[in-house]
């Protein structure tokens with residue numbers, strides 16, 4: 001029997017500033033138990049090293065998503081009608097015990113993607129990408145990663161702590177859940193602790209596209225390079241909102257000048273159409289430092305671009321469809 005897709009609340013029936021506070025006013029999981037994509041919040045920020053506050057990210061991104069509309073001219077897709085997207089609520093995890101929280105996030109994500117659905121995860125700080133990758137590895141095997149960020153996030157420890165928002169990808173490398181042949185950072189820039197950080201990162205197999213590279217080479221060229229390297233592999237996209245210049249995303253924990261524009265970021269991600277992107281996360285939105293919802297709106301529109309990529313694909317892990 002043909003499944004009926006339940007889309008967002010119609011803005012001609014209920015004004016956009018009213019109605020449910022779900023992402024894009026989409027149905028909850030209870031209303032649409034058979035889904036292709038789950039949007040899920042992980043309001044956890046106990047791994048932050050500088051400005052805290054990303055625990056309020058999921059609520060801010062949902063508020064910023066009220067203007068998202070059904071049709072996307074850039075891709076010719078209807079991401080809320082081509083697939084069943086639901087808002088699966090938040091994973092409620094401990095703010096006091098990082099290990100306990102990570103131990104709860106992993107099965108929370110694993111359960112969502114168990115039947116081949118895709119997950120769009122709203123953070124939360126970047127610590128949460130480790131249990132997300134663990135859950136994806138359980139389902140799909142070694143995971144390729146495109147990590148958009150101002151920072152490497154492959155540091156070892158901070159104040160002796162191994163699980164922080166600056167260390168998830170080193171831990172993932174050590175656990176063998178990444179495919180080292182398909183691991184990229186995009187948007188890296190500015191000062192670091194030492195040149196050893198870059199050496200360690202390269203030894204783990206990561207390749208770097210700097211913020212300057214994006215400016216010099218252009219979004220299309222960067223996307224083509226990534227697509228060529230990642231075709232046919234299960235890919236996770238992890239987007240730290242600080243990959244954007246603070247002019248485009250001031251509401252974040254560790255801002256760095258000299259970043260990407262939101263247009264550059266969206267162009268690169270749209271250029272990855274055709275890859276088997278099994279999940280994505282948007283992390284480090286910290287609304288207490290935001291102004292006029294600039295960051296929340298950028299994050300919400302980024303979520304929309306990611307959903308258009310998902311709608312071009314079949315079930316996660318089936319391999320790429322046409323471009």
Ligand SMILES: [Mn+2]
Pocket residue numbers: 126149151153165240284
């Ligand atoms: Mn990060």
